[in-house]
Amino acid sequence: MTESEKTSDGSPTDQGAGSDAISLVQRGNLKTLEKTLRKQWRLGQNIVLCWSADERGLLVIFVPHYFLGNYCADDAEHIGNEAYIRALISGQRRKTREEMFAVSRRLGVAPTFIKLNTALSEERLVLEAVEQLIRRYGLSYVENRAVLLFDIVEFSLHTPFEQASQLNSLSYSLNSAYNKLLARGIEINFARTTTGDGYYIWNRSLGPQADQDLFYFMLLVVADNAVARAASRGNTVPVIRTAYHVGGHYELYQAEGVNPTVFSYIVGDVTIELARMVELAAAEQILVGDFSACPGDGPLLSETLATPAFVAACNRGLAAVAGTQLSSKQVSSIQCWLSESRDEAGETAPRRFRIVDKHGLNHYAYNLQLKVSLEGAELLLGLDDARLAGIADKGEEAGGATEQIEEQAAAKTPAASAEELFDDLANLLQKRKSRIVED
Incomplete structure (x- = not known):
């Protein structure tokens, strides 16, 4: 479609x-x-x-x-x-x-x-x-929908030709992932809006299954991009960072001449969370927001799943994607999981990171890892534990995740003043230091 x-x-x-x-x-x-x-x-x-x-x-x-x-x-x-x-x-x-x-x-x-x-x-x-x-x-509101954000790393540093090539390459990966899922009987009726250096993607269909299908779509896009990047020369294929989140948003059709556009735009809590997550993400990192979602089917349909349980449920369903082709090689299996840490009692649990944005507000996310088995070869995508540790070693000033674990709830600061907002606007022209702290 x-x-x-x-x-x-x-x-x-x-x-x-x-x-x-x-x-x-x-x-x-x-x-x-x-x-x-x-x-x-x-x-x-x-x-x-x-x-x-x-x-x-x-x-x-x-x-x-x-x-x-x-x-x-x-x-x-x-x-x-x-x-x-x-x-x-x-x-x-x-x-x-x-x-x-x-x-x-x-x-x-x-x-x-x-x-x-x-x-x-x-x-x-x-x-x-x-x-x-x-x-x-008019204007519509959707209370719960999964949305993706693909962001091209250092997009503004490339030449206009390279930028056009990278956007075209990412667009091809989107269409390729759509066709691969369609061949497996999974149809993603996806929509997208550009951010200038990437895309917001969402499934026009609503519901738990639509959210899971979009998660599979994200994994295939990331895998297709990685394969294309390995086979490319120069800067024609982008290095991306990816975020997935479920939340509410408004949907509107902007004016285009004397008529509203055919395609819709979305803005709301979910897009704000995604933007904050990706802003501080490392190259090739895949972040999943901290949310509650409904399971796809079964007797517990009325209950909700936290992010770790949602990712585990999606991982169990990835068998449906096996058999697709990547770079003329058949995918024998795909696995995904959240990075984990071990506490003092020896128990393991997913590592939740606290992201402090430019306004001092807290956002929470998990680091997703992905393994794609291709006819004897393996693709390991996302940031593994070693690379996460490497980022942590650089400390907060260099922009990464520290090993400091905090149990406190997110505390919002008062709204920014007009002067602070103007300062933030000026800072958009500069490379800001990131602050990601393990929660």
Whole structure:
């Protein structure tokens, strides 16, 4: 599945896709709806929050793009508003008439009536198309989704030609990993946005299995990149550092000319965590965030797994990836695990690292190691224990993990002042020292 065929919820990107079962009358309704939404959208000035069917058309709630920021302000007057908005723009946007007017009263915004030629059909394809249109002209929130970040090391130090070659090489590794998984019966409906020197990647599908599939996708991309780098000359194939995390984010379609883009963008807690993790990661390192995720199936579906248990579950499922090809060689097995340390009692446990960002906030991550067996040869990827120890020996000033173990919880510092934010902006032009401490 290519990126242009589906959107964030898996529905068609245009009205023609899968429209054989949609009547001409309903296609006309969809066309009228999109035309009206685009007019009211006003180049991104307004966004849609929800909709409700009416016998003569649709009721929708539009708000100015700045409305939600003011409504969810972090003060006593607006307590609970952000949670309310997140629930409102999560999942299905259709509301009953009673729910629609309850939302209207809560927000203090009157619904907008959109007249259609005929009543909207209750057919599944029609309703899916309406939902997608509402999302395209609005803002969505996803509470839990796995997201990857691939970052090219020292990207700005290469020539423009080398930069283009490296981005193209990484893009090829993404497509190659997709095809390899598809051949094994695993389809990743992935989306991506560029960071300038890498990509955020996420699975448009939602759910525990989608998160695990994206984890397998990450491992194959890392392996494909390593094989390509070994066979390359010069700086045409990038050295990457990788991060995987599960968390919440907003999803939006930015204005592009007079229309919203076909592809979505994401921003939120999960992207912030990934950026902080990768910012201080070493070359070739694979970091996995500290999160809780649902298991893929089984009787414990309602329970959650911490990162170590999630990685162990993914490792057990890697047998499904065996048999794929890397550099014309068959992969006989793939194994992954988190780096471990031994305590005073002789017990081993995954090593959790505390990452202190430029604002003094704490983030937590685990170091992932990977072994790929290829017809008698082995690829060891990620940072092994020896390389982690080497980083630790350099101390915090050189930027690595120390052997200091801390059990204290993450303590957030007050928000940065305007002066501090300007200093941070200036520091973006300089190479900052990293601080990664073993927790």
